[in-house]
Amino acid sequence: MKYELPEWVAEWARKAPSLKVTPPGPKSMSIIELDSEYVSEANDRLFKFVMHKASGASIMDADENIYIDFSSGVGVMNSGWSNPKVVNIIKDQAERLVHSLANDSYFEYQAKYAEYLAKKSPGGVLTKCFFGNSGAEAVETAVKLSRYHTGRSEHIAFMGAYHGRIGNSLALTSKKTYKHRHGPMSPGIYFAPYPYCYRCWFGQEYPSCGMLCLDYFEKAFLEYGGPSGDVASVFVEPIQGEGGYIVPPKEFLPRLRRICDERDILLVSDEIQAGFGRSGTLWGCENWDVVPDIITIGKAGGGGVPFGGIMSKKEVIEDWKPGSHSSTFGGNALACAAGYAQLNEIVENDMPKRAADIGEEAIKQLKEVAEKHPMIGDVRGKGLMIGVEIVKNPKTKEPYLVRTLQQICWRKGLMMIAAGMNFNVFRIAPPLVISSQQMSDGIEIFAKAITEVEREEGIK
Ligand SMILES: Cc1ncc(COP(=O)(O)O)c(C=O)c1O
Incomplete structure (x- = not known):
């Protein structure tokens, strides 16, 4: 079954991914500079991302770049941003x-x-x-x-x-x-x-x-x-x-x-x-x-x-x-x-069922992607709590830090954060209102990003 976005999701949010400038743009940078001066560095902020607004399963940054959101603000916005x-x-x-x-x-x-x-x-x-x-x-x-x-x-x-x-x-x-x-x-x-x-x-x-x-x-x-x-x-x-x-x-x-x-x-x-x-x-x-x-x-x-x-x-x-x-x-x-x-x-709105169905389809798609990419060690999950474990080599299972992968995804309009004891798990946890199409689009960005990483690492 294909799921659509709820009707209330804003028009701009339906355009994700859509980038106006290469992030981080100038507005983001000026906020980041202010923050760096006055806010503790204790939070490990992996990339220079400044939230501006969000709707459904999309986020807009301070420079009006629009991202598909695979993070839900770390598992918070389950019923969708700005519901x-x-x-x-x-x-x-x-x-x-x-x-x-x-x-x-x-x-x-x-x-x-x-x-x-x-x-x-x-x-x-x-x-x-x-x-x-x-x-x-x-x-x-x-x-x-x-x-x-x-x-x-x-x-x-x-x-x-x-x-x-x-x-x-x-x-x-x-x-x-x-x-x-x-x-x-x-x-x-x-x-x-x-x-x-x-x-x-x-x-x-x-x-x-x-x-x-x-x-x-x-x-x-x-x-x-x-x-x-x-x-x-x-x-x-x-x-x-x-x-x-x-x-x-x-x-x-x-x-x-x-x-x-x-x-x-x-x-x-x-x-x-x-x-x-x-x-x-x-x-x-x-x-x-x-x-x-x-x-x-x-x-x-x-x-x-x-x-x-x-x-x-x-x-x-x-x-x-x-x-x-x-x-x-x-x-x-x-x-x-x-x-x-x-x-x-x-x-x-029976969102647990929606999460189960979209998640099952996503795992299927990710397993197909995994067949072509040796750096994908494992695909697992339940509902919209999906982990893709990235390794340098599937035999040794040496963990591969997903920071570079994350940066590439972000520059292609996919917001995601890592998980895992070695920060080597690509985490997929979007708002439960994400559409089937947005989910597939996000997975496509991930597939392109892992292709780039493998090329850079000389793995493929
Ligand atoms: C399973 C689990 N327990 C506890 C916490 C801590 O929650 P908080 O960051 O709101 O203190 C988290 C946060 O990620 C969590 O995932």
């Missing part, structure tokens, strides 16, 4: 109230949004929420709650995991460079192998491996080594995001659920990136019919307004008594209203 239902609710809300004081009193959209999330939660059983301001804060909240509920203090995360960049969420994140000189990290956090089958930690092949990584998880982490036996929760991304859009085998999450159940350990599904329809189901864990105890949400959850929070089973979160947790901006008026509207757009 009028989201924009209008923000406008209406802002005219009445910007800050809701929801931590000290009550606010309509905090209650309504929590109810909506509860009804749409996996199995309908994660029926109480706590709202904060970012993904990292959502993870902090889940750490606190899982400790409080179990009376235990240790956590297991996975190699390749990304859960945030502050406090416990940074400690739960696997990449060393993010932690460098920011220690000491919180104690009691352990990393187990995620089933990254393209680069199996044990040199095995699926399915003949018999999911050795989970045998190891049970033995090394829960029986004979690792934590003291005081594990409060396991944090898992149902599909690893920053780690490289890694889809685990079908046995992984269900068995992890069983392992946690047998030991009364809480299972936290970090859906900050995989949630809100991105992976072809509303929640990533629903791809395998797994119901976690807590879900962390962020990114798309605020419809573009800063947001983070948790959805929890009632019996877990009800342990918290008044004063157990709070945040000045939690339950923020704009975030809750926009999040509510975005969730409604995703549900009412």
